[in-house]
Amino acid sequence: MKFTVPIGPQHPALKEPISLRMTLEGEVIRDADIRLGYNHRGLEKLAEEKTWLQNIYVTERICGICSHSHATCYTQGVEKLMEIEPPKRGIYLRFLVAELERVHSHLLWLGVAGHEAGFDTFFMYTWRDREVVMDILEMVSGNRVHYAINTLGGVRRDIDDLQKKKILDSLDFLRRRSEFYFKIGANEPSFVARIAGVGRLSKEDALALCAVGPTARASDISQDVRKDDPYGMYAEVPFEVATATSCDVLGRVVVRVKELMQSYNIIEFLLKNLPDGPVAVRAPRRAKPNEVVSRYEAPRGENIHYIKSNGTDKPERLKVRAPTLANYPATVVMLRNGFIADIPLIFAAIDPCICCAERAVVLVDGRSGEEKIVLMSELRKQAHERWKKAPLKKDAVWPF
Amino acid sequence: MRIAAFLPEILRHLFKKPATVDYPFQKLEVPKDFRGTPFLHPELCIVCRACVRDCPAEAIDILTVNEADKKFKMVIHNDRCIHCAQCVESCPTAPKALEMDHLFEIAAFSRWDLKKEWEYVKAQVKPKAAAGTPSAEAKS
Amino acid sequence: MAILKPLLYIFVYPGVIFLFVYSTFCEWFDRKVYARLQNRMGPTHTGRWGILQPVADFIKLLAKEDIVPERADKTLFTLLPVVGIAAVSTAMMLLPVWHYNVANSSPNSFSGDIIVLLYILTLPTLVFFLAAWSSTSFFSTIGGARVLTMLFGYEVPLFLAVLSPAIMAGSWRLAEIAAFYQHKPLLLLPNIIGFVVSVICLQAKLERTPFDIPHAETEIVGGTFTEYSGKKLALFRLMTDVEMVAGSGLIAAVFLGGFPGGVILGFVNFVVKTLLIIFLLTLIRALTSRIRIDQVISFSWKYLAPLAVLQLLITIVLKGFVR
Ligand code: SF4
Ligand code: SF4
Numbered sequence: 001m002k003f004t005v006p007i008g009p010q011h012p013a014l015k016e017p018i019s020l021r022m023t024l025e026g027e028v029i030r031d032a033d034i035r036l037g038y039n040h041r042g043l044e045k046l047a048e049e050k051t052w053l054q055n056i057y058v059t060e061r062i063c064g065i066c067s068h069s070h071a072t073c074y075t076q077g078v079e080k081l082m083e084i085e086p087p088k089r090g091i092y093l094r095f096l097v098a099e100l101e102r103v104h105s106h107l108l109w110l111g112v113a114g115h116e117a118g119f120d121t122f123f124m125y126t127w128r129d130r131e132v133v134m135d136i137l138e139m140v141s142g143n144r145v146h147y148a149i150n151t152l153g154g155v156r157r158d159i160d161d162l163q164k165k166k167i168l169d170s171l172d173f174l175r176r177r178s179e180f181y182f183k184i185g186a187n188e189p190s191f192v193a194r195i196a197g198v199g200r201l202s203k204e205d206a207l208a209l210c211a212v213g214p215t216a217r218a219s220d221i222s223q224d225v226r227k228d229d230p231y232g233m234y235a236e237v238p239f240e241v242a243t244a245t246s247c248d249v250l251g252r253v254v255v256r257v258k259e260l261m262q263s264y265n266i267i268e269f270l271l272k273n274l275p276d277g278p279v280a281v282r283a284p285r286r287a288k289p290n291e292v293v294s295r296y297e298a299p300r301g302e303n304i305h306y307i308k309s310n311g312t313d314k315p316e317r318l319k320v321r322a323p324t325l326a327n328y329p330a331t332v333v334m335l336r337n338g339f340i341a342d343i344p345l346i347f348a349a350i351d352p353c354i355c356c357a358e359r360a361v362v363l364v365d366g367r368s369g370e371e372k373i374v375l376m377s378e379l380r381k382q383a384h385e386r387w388k389k390a391p392l393k394k395d396a397v398w399p400f
Numbered sequence: 401m402r403i404a405a406f407l408p409e410i411l412r413h414l415f416k417k418p419a420t421v422d423y424p425f426q427k428l429e430v431p432k433d434f435r436g437t438p439f440l441h442p443e444l445c446i447v448c449r450a451c452v453r454d455c456p457a458e459a460i461d462i463l464t465v466n467e468a469d470k471k472f473k474m475v476i477h478n479d480r481c482i483h484c485a486q487c488v489e490s491c492p493t494a495p496k497a498l499e500m501d502h503l504f505e506i507a508a509f510s511r512w513d514l515k516k517e518w519e520y521v522k523a524q525v526k527p528k529a530a531a532g533t534p535s536a537e538a539k540s
Numbered sequence: 541m542a543i544l545k546p547l548l549y550i551f552v553y554p555g556v557i558f559l560f561v562y563s564t565f566c567e568w569f570d571r572k573v574y575a576r577l578q579n580r581m582g583p584t585h586t587g588r589w590g591i592l593q594p595v596a597d598f599i600k601l602l603a604k605e606d607i608v609p610e611r612a613d614k615t616l617f618t619l620l621p622v623v624g625i626a627a628v629s630t631a632m633m634l635l636p637v638w639h640y641n642v643a644n645s646s647p648n649s650f651s652g653d654i655i656v657l658l659y660i661l662t663l664p665t666l667v668f669f670l671a672a673w674s675s676t677s678f679f680s681t682i683g684g685a686r687v688l689t690m691l692f693g694y695e696v697p698l699f700l701a702v703l704s705p706a707i708m709a710g711s712w713r714l715a716e717i718a719a720f721y722q723h724k725p726l727l728l729l730p731n732i733i734g735f736v737v738s739v740i741c742l743q744a745k746l747e748r749t750p751f752d753i754p755h756a757e758t759e760i761v762g763g764t765f766t767e768y769s770g771k772k773l774a775l776f777r778l779m780t781d782v783e784m785v786a787g788s789g790l791i792a793a794v795f796l797g798g799f800p801g802g803v804i805l806g807f808v809n810f811v812v813k814t815l816l817i818i819f820l821l822t823l824i825r826a827l828t829s830r831i832r833i834d835q836v837i838s839f840s841w842k843y844l845a846p847l848a849v850l851q852l853l854i855t856i857v858l859k860g861f862v863r
Contacts, residue, residue: 148485
């Protein structure tokens with residue numbers, strides 16, 4: 001017997017609204033259908049209304065967890081458009097925050113993976129130790145989530161020796177703890193039973209479906225923008241691209257823990273080799289007409305911003321390709337032939353940031369599947385009429 | 401694979417103090433550079449409107465009360481403010497007319513309660529070196 | 541006097557009042573220890589150390605809106621929480637808490653009460669299944685199917701493990717089994733495998749991590765309880781708590797030598813022994829992650845059932861020597 005179960009838009013496993021429609025046969029998933037569009041905020045349009053400077057704060061709010069990724073990706077692009085070069089110290093500090101953010105994001109993800117598998121103790125402990133990074137970020141930037149440390153032409157804040165020492169001291173603790181969690185995660189039989197061999201994505205599939213970030217790296221694709229197309233100072237920083245060959249959720253855990261270790265090394269390198277000098281240069285208010293694509297390796301994968309300028313102080317167009325969007329096609333493949341119990345884990349393993357990936361709303365007729373474009377006013381009128389006419393539904397069926 | 405790999409760790413914590421801060425009863429410390437809410441030193445503002453122009457959330461309004469007396473009113477809508485501190489950065493005076501405080505518990509029952517207002521007389525534009533202390537004219 | 545005793549039995553100890561107080565206390569104990577194991581605070585602000593939190597939760601749920609889905613089987617849906625709580629309370633009645641003297645005990649101790657107790661403890665599972673089935677939502681239905689599937693996994697090992705001490709004692713009466721082990725406490729040691737197996741099975745029966753599959757929040761929302769709210773949910777939660785007390789009471793009576801020593805000492809014995817078992821249950825909950833339904837079945841038939849059979853063999857062989 002085949003039946004379809006709606007996971008989302010409201011579901012305890014999902015922190016943000018998305019609709020996954022699972023076609024099940026007993027406990028086994030036969031097919032999955034991902035539908036977006038519940039969290040569209042019109043940020044790209046908003047960006048066209050704001051100045052180059054204001055847009056840093058707008059892009060920062062595309063995502064809460066990788067706020068710095070989007071802001072940096074945007075800032076990098078705009079700096080190229082304006083033809084300014086941030087000073088070295090500014091660059092180092094910018095990517096110091098970037099690596100700290102990666103650490104916090106991966107620790108957060110470890111906890112979430114534990115929680116989705118019902119391993120709440122793991123979740124509590126990882127999140128407790130994640131607070132250390134959060135405190136560092138708060139100390140460096142002045143806030144826990146939206147660091148707002150980027151500005152056009154550098155960063156807004158400098159760090160002093162005391163802060164530097166504090167970060168270096170915490171690194172030891174974080175290294176120890178990350179190793180410990182890895183040991184737990186790889187040893188606890190009930191946890192390993194849940195993640196090993198679950199959500200397989202072969203190397204070929206990962207390549208064909210353009211998976212990015214840890215999802216791709218867990219399928220043995222050594223792909224990392226920091227190495228492939230170094231931006232900032234990554235060309236001079238020694239680090240390795242973490243990969244795993246197991247192609248499953250366990251592999252994604254391994255990749256992320258390895259990346260944590262790499263990030264600690266990068267942070268240490270950045271702090272030890274922090275050059276002197278100013279942290280920012282003055283930026284002009286306008287940019288010459290041009291266009292640019294900026295790539296950035298966010299904790300979740302490759303983040304792409306396309307920015308077009310038209311000579312004014314506002315962008316003509318900003319297009320954001322968040323890493324989660326690139327991973328959706330791969331997710332469908334991973335979900336197929338898994339168990340219901342694996343849905344939250346597989347879905348969480350791409351570390352989805354649903355609102356990052358919300359770009360457009362398509363109106364699809366529920367029954368005929370026909371797509372159309374209507375005016376907002378028309379849409380409101382329709383909704384109003386429908387609401388007036390609609391009887392209390394007794395035997396409502398989910399429109400497929 | 402080891403059965404009960406977590407056991408020593410969790411037993412060790414059984415009699416330890418919890419890591420949780422008992423928040424509303426026990427206050428949180430914020431670092432010294434924390435970005436709280438913006439506030440104005442009315443005696444320093446030269447009404448250049450740089451803050452209004454750069455605020456990404458359009459949270460600052462400067463209203464003219466009386467053009468002749470150079471009287472102005474600044475309103476900061478904390479319900480819109482995203483606490484980015486761009487206004488502080490854009491403010492050209494030295495010392496800064498706008499500053500961030502450490503307040504983060506600013507919840508209110510109505511968004512109007514979050515509005516902060518200052519009515520003041522525009523300060524003289526001064527060369528940077530001289531603007532060490534609030535000027536006497538500004539106060540009168 | 542003859543009437544007073546059963547009344548006392550039903551309403552005070554171990555009946556309704558004691559059950560309510562003690563099961564909420566046990567829930568608090570479980571939550572607090574669980575929190576401490578995770579370096580959290582747990583319930584803190586209701587009563588001293590948050591000890592009244594489960595009661596507060598219960599009262600809060602009672603006051604909440606009570607929704608019955610339109611397409612649910614209304615009678616069954618409403619009746620089941622009551623049936624469930626009645627079943628587990630009855631199970632509690634059968635525990636040998638008053639029987640200090642085997643020869644002169646109350647009427648609800650009889651030969652074979654251990655079987656009846658095990659049987660009654662199976663009823664909650666059935667209640668869960670029916671509750672899930674009668675609420676007719678997708679998630680409930682999946683939850684209900686999982687409840688039944690899991691039942692086939694843990695029930696046989698639990699029976700085997702609990703019955704082997706009874707075989708050793710040569711009696712089907714809880715009071716006599718307890719008395720037997722009070723005389724020969726050393727014989728408790730060979731039962732250690734059975735003890736471990738039955739604690740794990742109890743964990744599965746109570747549907748707690750790693751066996752909280754029927755109501756795995758991140759997978760199937762509330763599972764069995766998705767459609768339940770208000771009073772009915774409150775009763776279901778209380779039922780799980782009572783079941784936890786009754787189940788750990790059963791294991792304590794069978795594996796830890798019962799509750800000897802008169803009114804006060806017997807009571808202390810009861811509290812200490814059940815809390816010990818609840819602590820073990822909490823430890824398992826903190827240590828593991830939820831496993832999949834197919835893994836439950838293979839785990840219980842690969843490991844639990846053979847272990848329980850091994851326990852049975854040990855008991856039978858040992859019994860030959862003791863004789
Ligand atoms: S802190 Fe940011 S949002 Fe708030 S008033 Fe200043 S510039 Fe505007
Ligand atoms: S607060 Fe500062 S930036 Fe704003 S108008 Fe006054 S002087 Fe200008």
